[in-house]
Amino acid sequence: MSDKSKLKEKILIVDDSEMNRMILSDMLEDDFEILEAPDGPQGLAILQQMSSEISLVLLDIVMPGMDGFEVLAVMNKNQWIEDVPVIMISAESTPSYVRRAYELGVIDYISRPFDSLVVQRRVLNTIMLYAKQKKLMGLVTEQMYEKEKNTSLMVTILSHIVEFRNGESGLHVLHIQTITELLLKSLIKKTDQYHLSHADINMINMASALHDIGKIAIPSEVLNKPGRFTDEEYKIMKTHSMIGASMLEDLPFHQDEPLVKVAYEICRWHHERYDGRGYPDGLKGEEIPISAQVVSMADVYDALTSERVYKKAFSHETALQMIQEGQCGTFNPLLLECLMDVADSLVEEMKSASLNTKNEKEMRNIAEEIMRYEEMEGSNRTLLYLDQERAKNRFYSSISKEILFEYTVSPSILTLTEWSAEKLGLSEVTLDPLKNETVLESMAQEDIQKLGELLHRTTPEEPEASYVCKTKIDGEVKERRFICRADWSEEEEPVFRGVIGKVEDIVHEDF
């Protein structure tokens, strides 16, 4: 029985009438775990804390304060509506009400009087439908992940075959990938002229491992010659870029795969130079695909900083200087800027670019990528992570004897930990706290306003702020310090969404 109850799906009932909540609860409690909220704000607070755990919401429409439509609007805004199905249970059967509810994403409608069989069936069907959908999304994600993982593995194996024949350690490919990634990430911050998505960067990164596959066709006595090349040998060596490209072009299948196309560009043109003095085609400027431009710079940097039979390794600083001065050919000025921008992290990343960390990093990239691809699944996972974080926070805050708060602007809700709520004489969830008398007794309106202004002056990069003012906590009025972190949206024009923080006593230095 206890095992069974753990597995029960959770249903949230939001209805202002206790009778109605009890009736529904009674009809459903054998098969489900029931959570109840007597009004909109408390329903939203429960959703905010545990939306990924809730399988279904039964929502009343006519409620005092915040009505069901407003609850739906917030659920839409936070994209909870995509993961949590809502069934409307209002006594309201006016068509315009029902229509509006459907428009706001309600999945079904149960009219009164409640029939226990109908309620049970509808709830169960909806939950099963959503569960199936979630399972399907999970399967698709899994398959994509497997596919990406296998592709990446094959690319790695292939490029290492080339490397080992070349007498190199295999680190060259890793270095190229590391530098390529850093340069591309820096590049998209500077310009969008190349229209590079995160998926493209990933693709170029993977394809960069193949830049030298043409070397497989170079005779090993040339390839591994322990001295400088003769003109004739250099000419043979230079054919590797065109050979690599032809190998890809001659693939009987998969010509349309983006990876193959990008790899083709990189193989063929990673020895071109921006001023047109490279090989094999003598392309100039932006005629050279950006993928090849970036890999070409990465290749040069790694060649300079690596030891060869015929030369010692140059230092990071020297290599940078040589590239900037054009000693290794001319590069895109924008990429030269990127190289300088990532110079510091380059040293760090190259140090840590061992085989293992690279694999881990690739996995992480793939995982990130899947989350971007799959917006739907993404929101789901994010919620899950958030939930885990919240669970941790709840634990920490439960053992901390401090006033901890969270405030969201829209809807205007103040959430307090249980302990804090008790000390302030407020409930854990307060709607419109800025108009709440108890809140205003704890803190002067003027201070609230100043704190608000202070928080609005923070930025997404530096969201912290602290503020000292008189507050009344547990009946005691004294100066205390607010330590806050503003929550800004991730849009281009960040929007102030709220704040989390704590109120602490000021410890005097002479104490």
Added chain:
Amino acid sequence: MTVKECYEKINGDYEGVFSRFRGDARIQKFAFKFLNDGSFDSLTKTLEARDYAEAFRAAHTLKGVSQNLGFTGLYQISETVTEMLRNHPEDYTPDMLDKVREEYDKTYAAIKELQASTEA
């Protein structure tokens, strides 16, 4: 007194509520809970205070609850009042509340009687 007799006394929809609740036990449980339901009190208070927006919600809740429990008389009068408060609150006259109270008292008394007979 049986649950059925209680419903007959107030002209309630016993068959309907029996099939929806699947048995007397659940009907009885919620009928007793109805004795503590605050929506009628809330309706009285909000109407006296002439707060028609809140009165509408209270009437709406009372309507929903009585509908769920098959209290036909109370359901019908509270529905009339709900629609009146929604569309023409200015037409409200105190005798409307009296009519609701009449049905409420009747229902309340019948449930009390049922409760007394089960305790006996």
